[in-house]
Amino acid sequence: MKRLLSVLLVCAMVLSMGLIGAVAEEAPLVIDIYDEAANYNGTQSGWFAKVVKDRFNIELNIIAPQVVGNEVEATRLADGNLGDIIVCDKAKMPGYVSSGVVRDISDKLPECENIMQFQKQIETYNKGLDVEEGQIYGIPTEMMDTSPTTLTDDMIYSSPQLRWDYYTEIGRPELNNLDDLLDALKQIQDAHPTNDDGDHAYAFTLWPDWDGNDNMIGIANVVQLTTWYGEKLKQSAILKPDNTFTKVYDRDAAYYKITKFLNKAYQMGLVDPESGEQPWDDVANKLSTGRAYLMWYSWQQGFWNSVDRLNNGTAFTVIPVKDMYFYADADRYYGSDRMFGVGANVEGEKYDRIMEFLDWYASPEGATFQHDGIEGLNYTVGEDGKFIPYKDNALMDNLPVPEEYGGGGYSDGNNAINQWIVSANCVNPVTGERYAQKFWQSYKDMTMTDMKKEWQETFDAEDPVDYMKKNNQLLASPSVDFTAKEYDNDLSALRVDVNNQLCQYTWNLIFCETDDDFEALWDEMIEQLNGFGYEELYAFDCENYQVEVDAKIAAAE
Numbered sequence: 001m002k003r004l005l006s007v008l009l010v011c012a013m014v015l016s017m018g019l020i021g022a023v024a025e026e027a028p029l030v031i032d033i034y035d036e037a038a039n040y041n042g043t044q045s046g047w048f049a050k051v052v053k054d055r056f057n058i059e060l061n062i063i064a065p066q067v068v069g070n071e072v073e074a075t076r077l078a079d080g081n082l083g084d085i086i087v088c089d090k091a092k093m094p095g096y097v098s099s100g101v102v103r104d105i106s107d108k109l110p111e112c113e114n115i116m117q118f119q120k121q122i123e124t125y126n127k128g129l130d131v132e133e134g135q136i137y138g139i140p141t142e143m144m145d146t147s148p149t150t151l152t153d154d155m156i157y158s159s160p161q162l163r164w165d166y167y168t169e170i171g172r173p174e175l176n177n178l179d180d181l182l183d184a185l186k187q188i189q190d191a192h193p194t195n196d197d198g199d200h201a202y203a204f205t206l207w208p209d210w211d212g213n214d215n216m217i218g219i220a221n222v223v224q225l226t227t228w229y230g231e232k233l234k235q236s237a238i239l240k241p242d243n244t245f246t247k248v249y250d251r252d253a254a255y256y257k258i259t260k261f262l263n264k265a266y267q268m269g270l271v272d273p274e275s276g277e278q279p280w281d282d283v284a285n286k287l288s289t290g291r292a293y294l295m296w297y298s299w300q301q302g303f304w305n306s307v308d309r310l311n312n313g314t315a316f317t318v319i320p321v322k323d324m325y326f327y328a329d330a331d332r333y334y335g336s337d338r339m340f341g342v343g344a345n346v347e348g349e350k351y352d353r354i355m356e357f358l359d360w361y362a363s364p365e366g367a368t369f370q371h372d373g374i375e376g377l378n379y380t381v382g383e384d385g386k387f388i389p390y391k392d393n394a395l396m397d398n399l400p401v402p403e404e405y406g407g408g409g410y411s412d413g414n415n416a417i418n419q420w421i422v423s424a425n426c427v428n429p430v431t432g433e434r435y436a437q438k439f440w441q442s443y444k445d446m447t448m449t450d451m452k453k454e455w456q457e458t459f460d461a462e463d464p465v466d467y468m469k470k471n472n473q474l475l476a477s478p479s480v481d482f483t484a485k486e487y488d489n490d491l492s493a494l495r496v497d498v499n500n501q502l503c504q505y506t507w508n509l510i511f512c513e514t515d516d517d518f519e520a521l522w523d524e525m526i527e528q529l530n531g532f533g534y535e536e537l538y539a540f541d542c543e544n545y546q547v548e549v550d551a552k553i554a555a556a557e
Contacts, residue, residue: 033417036213043061044062048416086340091484101343118140122139153298164454165312189203226257230326243552307389313449313454318464327475367421373395478555482551
């Protein structure tokens, strides 16, 4: 009898192991993510792929219009299947709803406790869609846990940033305007024509990959710098600090001012000759190898700054320019300009798995992987449970990943979705500190360096936002929930034509050899844009975004 029981037990174990093996070997579920934020097209690989596969047995296939071209949108829409998960500009969601390519996810959301931490923001957005009460089609990206008028960050999204050691080397000159900034950059580039490896380095390295995105027309490298003078593009219209609109080609507006600034930089020999054609990946490599001397996005510092460089003074930091008046959005309480949605064809087990994945994506663990990386590589955990920076050069140097996460390089396996549900500035409930490393007390202690002390003494401020507030250089725009009216087919086609013309002309303007050539080409651009119907597009956008302006004015009162 004992022997019989033993045989049965062994058989049961063998069968059990076989079943476990079958489960383990089950083919992963492939999820197509149509992703307007992605800079990579194809199957997610590396450590983030392993994190997702281990938890959900899901494989992420990224479809990136920024990489393969915007034509992929029309092709997939014609097939009635944009993607299983959709990451798109917020302005496109109403059109996707009306065309039936996204589904109502309200039946599953009550089970998604992490996503529902942002219930107010999600419901507020979806009430603006022409849908039945209670239906939910979109989840805003990068939602915040503060309020619509709070400005949490100590550094705004776009501002001029130089290497502190090079700025110190040229005497820390007072910068009154863009000409002074160019003069400082020329001194730096003349003194350091190459990086430490002997590769050519330039003050400016530009790229075209993001042109016309984020509800703006024109080239991104100009568009983002218009905010240095209090102006913000709203599709084809420029919103001025006094809450009035002006045309993108107005010579009194910042699009002209910044394009002229970049052209002057080119005439001074400060612009990377590969600009205009190089892909973003090449730029990222140049940032991480010290081949660019001006940064303007806050997140670009992640490609260079490290605790070691902050300690030895070779890190990038904001350098004030006195005539600037910075437009900055307050905390994006209602989220950024993009949305997550689920494809209309998704159902059954696939639907269940996708919603489980998205809820995890909004969880403390998911947000930690997105914003902080891997424990033991990017950070360690102290006895008090709070995070401590460890190898903060993992991204810039593509450091090897621990075998438990599949090995390979860190940046090679980084999250290719490139968009979050939870903002990095939200509080991580596990640590009680915000996900963004710069808010950790351990990071603040590590980075209270001579460089930071020198910066504070030089500019008489605690941080860049403090400086801007003290010197009346900050226009903080309240966060409001707003969904722009969608274009009809004619306006959509018109926008494509106008944007293409504006981008082409702007790149040519940047590379003009003389001021006279620049002005003549600007006049030609105005004539061409008007010929394509720019003024019709402008009128529509002014009326469209006036609703948002009115809401912001009311929120500020």
